[in-house]
Amino acid sequence: MFEKIWARHVVAEGPGGHVLLYIDRHLLHEGTTAAFGRLARRGRRVRRPDLSFATADHYLLTSPGPPTSDAETRGMVEALGRHTADQRILYFGVGDPRRGIVHIIGPEQGLTVPGITLVCGDSHTATHGAFGALAFGIGSSEVEHVLATQTLWQKKPLTMRISVDGRLGPGVNAKDVILAIIAKIGAGGAVRHAIEYAGSTIRGMSMDERMTVCNMSIEAGARAGMIAPDETTFAYIEGRPLAPSGQAWQTALAEWKALPSDPGAVFDREAQLAASEIAPTVTWGTSPQDALPISARVPDPAAVADPGRRESMARALAYMGLEPGTPLSDVTVNRVFIGSCTNSRLDDLRAAARIAKGRRAVVPAWIVPGSGLIKRAAEAEGLDRVFMDAGFEWREAGCSMCVGMNGETAAAGERVASTSNRNFEGRQGKGARTHLMSPAMAAAAAVTGKLTDVRTLGT
Amino acid sequence: MEPFTRVTAVAVPIDLPNIDTDRVIPARFLRKDRSVPEYSSFLFHDVRFTADGAERPDFILNQAPYRGARIVVAAENFGCGSSREAAVWALAANGFRSVIAPSLGDIFHQNCFKNGVLPVILPAEAAAGLRRQLHDRPGATLTVDLETQAVTAPDGAQHRFEVDAFRKEMLLTGRDEIGLTLGFETKIVEFEARHAREMAWAVPPRAST
Numbered sequence: 001m002f003e004k005i006w007a008r009h010v011v012a013e014g015p016g017g018h019v020l021l022y023i024d025r026h027l028l029h030e031g032t033t034a035a036f037g038r039l040a041r042r043g044r045r046v047r048r049p050d051l052s053f054a055t056a057d058h059y060l061l062t063s064p065g066p067p068t069s070d071a072e073t074r075g076m077v078e079a080l081g082r083h084t085a086d087q088r089i090l091y092f093g094v095g096d097p098r099r100g101i102v103h104i105i106g107p108e109q110g111l112t113v114p115g116i117t118l119v120c121g122d123s124h125t126a127t128h129g130a131f132g133a134l135a136f137g138i139g140s141s142e143v144e145h146v147l148a149t150q151t152l153w154q155k156k157p158l159t160m161r162i163s164v165d166g167r168l169g170p171g172v173n174a175k176d177v178i179l180a181i182i183a184k185i186g187a188g189g190a191v192r193h194a195i196e197y198a199g200s201t202i203r204g205m206s207m208d209e210r211m212t213v214c215n216m217s218i219e220a221g222a223r224a225g226m227i228a229p230d231e232t233t234f235a236y237i238e239g240r241p242l243a244p245s246g247q248a249w250q251t252a253l254a255e256w257k258a259l260p261s262d263p264g265a266v267f268d269r270e271a272q273l274a275a276s277e278i279a280p281t282v283t284w285g286t287s288p289q290d291a292l293p294i295s296a297r298v299p300d301p302a303a304v305a306d307p308g309r310r311e312s313m314a315r316a317l318a319y320m321g322l323e324p325g326t327p328l329s330d331v332t333v334n335r336v337f338i339g340s341c342t343n344s345r346l347d348d349l350r351a352a353a354r355i356a357k358g359r360r361a362v363v364p365a366w367i368v369p370g371s372g373l374i375k376r377a378a379e380a381e382g383l384d385r386v387f388m389d390a391g392f393e394w395r396e397a398g399c400s401m402c403v404g405m406n407g408e409t410a411a412a413g414e415r416v417a418s419t420s421n422r423n424f425e426g427r428q429g430k431g432a433r434t435h436l437m438s439p440a441m442a443a444a445a446a447v448t449g450k451l452t453d454v455r456t457l458g459t
Numbered sequence: 460m461e462p463f464t465r466v467t468a469v470a471v472p473i474d475l476p477n478i479d480t481d482r483v484i485p486a487r488f489l490r491k492d493r494s495v496p497e498y499s500s501f502l503f504h505d506v507r508f509t510a511d512g513a514e515r516p517d518f519i520l521n522q523a524p525y526r527g528a529r530i531v532v533a534a535e536n537f538g539c540g541s542s543r544e545a546a547v548w549a550l551a552a553n554g555f556r557s558v559i560a561p562s563l564g565d566i567f568h569q570n571c572f573k574n575g576v577l578p579v580i581l582p583a584e585a586a587a588g589l590r591r592q593l594h595d596r597p598g599a600t601l602t603v604d605l606e607t608q609a610v611t612a613p614d615g616a617q618h619r620f621e622v623d624a625f626r627k628e629m630l631l632t633g634r635d636e637i638g639l640t641l642g643f644e645t646k647i648v649e650f651e652a653r654h655a656r657e658m659a660w661a662v663p664p665r666a667s668t
Contacts, residue, residue, distance in 0.1 A: 008658070011650040012643055016624030020643060022650055024661050031489065044637070050665065059490070072490050090665075116661050123542040123566055137566055139544035141573035141636075149640045151647060155623060157565075187477045188536030191562050221536060223565045244660040252660035287477050308534065312475050403541075405486045424481040424540060426505050 001228055001261045002159055002194050005134045009117050011151055021154045024116035026146045028054035028089070029102045030076045031405070032121035035144035036083040046087040048150045053111055054084045055092040057101045058405045062339075062368050062395040067094045069407050100371020100397040103127040103341040107211065108371055110240025114229035114256040119146060124341045124421065126217040130210035131237070132229035132259050134194070137218065157223045158192055158268040161261075163199035166275035171455040173351065174209035175343060175419065175438035177201065177273075178216045179281040183291040185271055190222035193269065196261065197227050201275040207236040208347035215342045216421050219288040228260035280454050282328055283423045283436040285316035290423070292328065294441070294453045300324035319425055320433050321413070328451050331435070334414040336361070336446040337428070338439050339368030339395075340402035343419035348439040349378045353386045355443035355457060361391040365446035368400040392446065404429050417445035461575035462633030466556045467602040468529035471519055472590035478533060479540035480567060482506065484549045486541075493548050502549035520553075524598030532589045532601070533560040538567025547574045557603045559610060561586045572626050575633065577605055579620045588612070605630060 011020040039046070046052065059073040068074040077094065084091035092099040098109065103124055106112040114132035119125060121143040128135035142152055162181055182189070195217050202210065210227050217225025227233075234253060237243045244252045279293035290313075292299070301313040301324065317324065322331065338344070338352050349369065367387050369375040375397055378384060384394045400408045402420035404427070410416045412431025419442045420427075423434035435451060444452040488501040500508070507518050514521040520528070531537070531550070537560045538546060547570045550558070556576055561583040563571075571578040581589070592613045593599055599613035605627060610618045629636060655662065 012646045014625050015628065016626070018623060018625040020640065020646070022647075022654065024658075025663075034492075042637075050662065076490060111663055113661075115658070121542060123540065137542040139542050139547075139566055139570035139573065141544060142569065145637050145640065148637045149643075149647065150651075151640060151643075153625065153636065153640070155625075187539060188562050191536065191565060218540070218566075221539060221562075221564065242663040245664070248660040255658075255660075287479075289477075308474065308476060312477070315475065403486050405489060407487075422479070422481070422540060424479045426485050427481050430485070430505055 001132060001196060001226060001259050002134065004259060005115055005117065006156060014153060018153050018155050020151045021117060023119050023146050023150055023152060024051060025106070025111055025118040026052040027102045027106055027118070027120035028052060028080070029058055029122065030056045030080040031058045032140065032143045033076055033079045033083060035140055035147060038144050039147055044148045046089065046147045049087045049089045051150060052089045052147065053106070054080060054089055055099050055102050055105055056080060056094060058399045058403065060094065060398045061406055062398045062400045062408060064396070073406065097372035097376065100374065101341045101344065101399055103215065104344060104370035104374065107131065107207070108240070108373055110237055110243030113237055113243060113252065114233060114259050119152065123218045124215050126222065126225040127211050127215040127341055129217070129224050129226035130207060130214040131233055132226060132256065134224055134226065136224045157194045159196065160190055160193040160222070160269040160271070161196045161198055161267040162271045162273070164197070164201040164273045164275055165199040166201060168201060168275045168278065171280050171440065172278055173438050173440065174205055174212040176278050176281040178213045179283065179288065179291040179436065180273060180278045182216065182220045182288045184273065185220050187219060187287045187289040188221045190217065190220040193222050194224040194226065195222045196267070197225060202227055203230065206347055207232060208345040211345065212342055216288065219421060229256050280441055281437065282441065282451055284320065284322060284328060285313065286319055286423055286425050287316070288421065288423060288436060290316060291436070294328055294451060296328055298322045298324050298326045298328065329453055330450065332415070332450045333363060333417045333435070333445050335363050335410060335416050336365035336442050337368070337401040337416055337418040337420065338366065338442050339370070339400050340420035341370065342421045343439050344368060344370030344374065346374055346377055348419065349374070349383050352439040352443040353383045355440050355454060356390040356392060356447065357386050359390055359447040361446040362449040363446060365392045366395055366401065367392050368395045369397050371397045390447070401428055403427070417442045417451065460573070460633045460635070463556060463575055463577045463605050463630040465602065465604040465606065466529060467600055468556070469525060469527050469598055470530035470532050470589070470593050470601040471525040471528035472593040473519065473531055473533045473537070474590060476535040477539055478537045480538055480543050480546035480564065481540055483538065483546040484543065489543055489545055493552070498549065499552040502553050522597065529554045529556050530601050530603060531555060531558045532586060532593060533558060534586070535561050535583065537563055539564035542566040544570045544573070547571050547576055551576055559586060559589065559603070572630060573636065575630065577603060577630060579603060579610060581610065581618050581620055585618045
């Protein structure tokens, strides 16, 4: 699949195995605005404004009231509005119900489809690979390069297939699967690779779940993460506002059906997991690879032979304020964050609501939907009432406390049960301690005040 | 972009694996323009300074022999995580010209090339050996030579490294990559014409704004 998409997008061959790769979609957010300024200073124009799409997500507040907290962030959001208007780029801005996290709205609007190349100045761009697109994150200079030329100089990555087979147990879902994969292959385990996720467990997932898996490919170091398109994919895309329609839909569908890897396809690397071995999972350290089943205990660095790994673990435990040997289910939390491009779609909110229903949050717990449209859809199902009745805070769409750029951060020393993607030191605020988990597990932590095996609450 | 040919400079060892770009530059500084005078202080800010802005003496960049370092010798997966190019900008603002490691985060790796910073991948044992020498002889210098593709260690040993021919040429000349690509205009136009025929469905309909 990867090879097929790659081959169809080569504009020119360069030296040393580099190719000039054509880009079908470029997604922009207010954090990538600086590239427009540099472009303008050099007298360059956006080559294909019809292939660029923008939204504001990183810096907008998710509280009711004014969308930004200060002049600096207001300036960034306004600059994006100005640049996109100047260049005639479609912009889902403040007040537009279609606004939301960039990786949520691409699929939601039908912009993300199989067989295309898609880039964004954000490392979680692999999310779109769930549709069988080649999607990867780029830096600011590359954003400028795509705006000016609609291409990128790229060296072909290696390929890796990760197969997950079997039925997931009760209380186990896509987030647990990807955390288990990262724990198995390591935070750098897929560096220089494009992953294809395969196997019956992946096939059985909804698009929302597949996006959760592909989203965290970067946390294993991968350049991209993809899933072959199938009927689940096509059913999701059909009829979305910016998806192909009419004759174009028929043509596209025929091509998409031919995209999956051929039975004999060879990958540079392979890895396998059995679904039956994956439990509800939480992280204990400061790298997404530091993940264990909720039934486990905080690991002991003294039991590790490699001195580098030992030091790294000891430092992580000191930052996290955890003692080796403590049962993970004894760890108390100070707040809960349910949101982010990993876990803020309707499936995620439903899973959290099932746990929250009829219970009461005992710590501050935020629900931040991924887009204005998801928020509306959840409200139409009454999920907002479920959450508010349970004492959760129902907020506006945005990146919020996943990255804290908008000032929505946890305090130093605060322990957060979070559905986001990174438990790095300082990620959710200076000194904040993050435990990554699924939406159901985060909701469980909210109602008990500690890391909790969601299966004990009856799922 | 400042070309890179050969740099001889003090090198600083960073031993922990998986140093993410959030640690290299915390998110709250990403709104700042690169031209602000305090930009260099954002590098490793939260591990380099205390809450009241004082230097943490235990952080290696604050130790006298390493203050003028212009080369980082890191462990596995340095620069993983967020795509923020500001991680490279903050290194460059402190004079760093090269990062040597057994592996680097892919996007960080790409971003280095765009900013005149040479990423060097060496085998894990070679990188660990360099870090050991830099600890044993604080303030020791390394030479990173792009033309010959070799790192010269404090003990005089030479470590060859691979670099893509395309990236090597761009760094040696300091050439503007967008300018280069705009020279491919004819090819891009030809491609777009073919792409529009063969994958017409790949262009989304114009939406109402």
